[in-house]
Amino acid sequence: MADTTIFDKIIRREIPAEIIYEDDISLAFKDINPQAPVHLLIIPKKPIATVNDIQEDQRELVGHLFVVARKIAVQYGFAKDGYRLVMNCNEDGGQSVYHIHLHLLAGKTLGWPPYANTEPKQG
C-alpha cells in the first residue's frame, strides 16, 4: 500500500527525520544514509508509489518537487556549484521506498555514471 511507507510516517511525524523544508504539498528531509555531503529527499505529501503511477493531472505536483529543489539549492548556497536530482523507479532503477522522492545530491563533484559497474540483464 502506497500510504504505509516510511515516508508517510515521516510526514505524520510518527518517526523522526531532519526536515529542512515543508509546504502544503511537499516535504524535504535529510537521507538517513547519505551518498554525498548533501543528500536530501524531496517528496510529495500525497503518496504516489512510482514514476509509473504519475497521472497527467499530477504534472504540477511533480514539477513542484523541482521548484523546491531549486529553492533549497539557492538557500543552502550550492546552486551555482551544482547538484544532481535523481528519481529511481522500481527494482532496476534502485527504488527501495515506494513513495516517489527526488534525491538531491550536492557538496562534491559527482561521478558519472551514477551506478556501480553491473552486468546487463540476460535475455
Ligand code: 5GP
Ligand atoms: P530509493 O532507493 O527508493 O531511491 O531511495 C530511498 C532513500 O530513502 C534511500 O536513500 C534511503 O537511505 C532513504 N531512507 C530509507 N529509510 C529512511 C528513513 O527512515 N529516514 C530517512 N531520512 N531516509 C530513509
